[in-house]
Amino acid sequence: xxxxxxxxxxxxxxxxxxxxxxxxxxxxxxxxxxxxxxxxxxxxxxxxxxxxxxxxxxxxxxxxxxxxxxxxxxxxxxxxxxxxxxxxxxxxxxxxxxxxxxxxxxxxxxxxxxxxxxxxxxxxxxxxxxxxxxxxxxx
Amino acid sequence: xxxxxxxxxxxxxxxxxxxxxxxxxxxxxxxxxxxxxxxxxxxxxxxxxxxxxxxxxxxxxxxxxxxxxxxxxxxxxxxxxxxxxxxxxxxxxxxxxxxxxxxxxxxxxxxxxxxxxxxx
Numbered sequence: 001x002x003x004x005x006x007x008x009x010x011x012x013x014x015x016x017x018x019x020x021x022x023x024x025x026x027x028x029x030x031x032x033x034x035x036x037x038x039x040x041x042x043x044x045x046x047x048x049x050x051x052x053x054x055x056x057x058x059x060x061x062x063x064x065x066x067x068x069x070x071x072x073x074x075x076x077x078x079x080x081x082x083x084x085x086x087x088x089x090x091x092x093x094x095x096x097x098x099x100x101x102x103x104x105x106x107x108x109x110x111x112x113x114x115x116x117x118x119x120x121x122x123x124x125x126x127x128x129x130x131x132x133x134x135x136x137x138x139x
Numbered sequence: 140x141x142x143x144x145x146x147x148x149x150x151x152x153x154x155x156x157x158x159x160x161x162x163x164x165x166x167x168x169x170x171x172x173x174x175x176x177x178x179x180x181x182x183x184x185x186x187x188x189x190x191x192x193x194x195x196x197x198x199x200x201x202x203x204x205x206x207x208x209x210x211x212x213x214x215x216x217x218x219x220x221x222x223x224x225x226x227x228x229x230x231x232x233x234x235x236x237x238x239x240x241x242x243x244x245x246x247x248x249x250x251x252x253x254x255x256x257x258x259x
Contacts, residue, residue: 018162025191039222046193050161098231101201105194111229 004029004071011064012057017049020067029071033133040112041076041131045069047105048080048127056084056125075114078129086120142170150249151179152217152242155189159196167199172206180212181249185242187218192226204236217245 004027010016024030025042033041049065057063063083070077092106109116114132118125140163143154151174159167174182184200204214215237219227227233239245 014162018158018160021160021191022158036222036225039225042191043193043226046160046191050193050195053161099201099204099235101205102194102198104197104230108194108226108229 002029003073004069006069008067008069009064010067011061012053012059013061014053017046017053021046021049024069033071033076037076037131037133044109044112044129044131045078047109048078048129051105051109052080052082052084052125052127056082056087058084074133076131076133078127078131080127080129081124082127083124086122086125087118088120089116089118140166142167144174147246148250150181150183150246152183152185152246154185154187157188157190159189159192159199161193161195164195164199167196168202171199171203175206175210175212180207180210182207182212182214183217183239183242183245183249184214185217185245186220186223187242189220189223192223194230197226197230197232200232200236213249215239215245215249217242 008020010020021042024045025038030038030041045067049067052065053059057065066081068079097103109129112131113129115128115130117128119128140156142156145152145154153171153174155167156163171182182203184203189196200216207214216227217239218241219238224233224238227236227238237248239248
């Protein structure tokens with residue numbers, strides 16, 4: 001399997017985010033991950049970018065996002081940089097009402113990623129999301 | 140975005156689009172709101188074609204449920220893919236919605252509701 005590395009630069013426009021998610025879902029390297037992992041990754045990417053647009057950037061469309069995706073045989077590494085205010089990821093509670101209108105995004109990220117961390121600074125936030133690929137049997 | 144609606148007697152089947160993300164949610168919510176205003180209160184949300192779905196997309200499903208519920212109606216989900224079903228389960232929405240394997244079964248369920256009410 002060929003490794004995949006790509007960086008994307010976008011603004012906090014919801015339509016642009018959706019377009020990128022659509023492109024990524026059809027990217028061959030992601031399709032080659034298999035349906036289940038492709039879907040999990042694409043959903044996590046959508047949640048990550050949604051959170052940046054809505055919360056870190058408070059829907060300020062002028063603010064920029066950089067997304068980097070690295071895929072190899074063992075793991076999927078996602079990094080994203082935003083221009084938002086610092087925040088403490090651990091202080092964001094899990095959704096408590098399963099029938100609520102919203103609040104599920106972070107739970108999805110936490111459930112479907114192997115790890116999700118955020119490092120904040122005065123310049124913005126660095127998001128690091130990892131999905132470990134299940135080993136395949138050979139022979 | 141075009142959201143196809145199929146009418147089966149008193150039951151409306153919404154064929155959800157392949158992409159149900161944050162950018163798409165307002166249009167979907169608006170369309171569902173229109174249907175409810177038109178008196179369509181038995182809705183099947185056909186998820187067969189959904190390939191991308193995020194938490195905003197999930198919230199449109201919940202909004203449909205609550206909006207229709209306020210009009211004494213019912214909303215059910217039909218034909219989710221394995222991946223979409225997995226997302227419904229990790230968010231516990233499989234406890235909130237009735238989910239049918241196919242649209243036919245969902246339509247039959249909501250159609251029977253009308254027959255039961257008429258007989259009562």
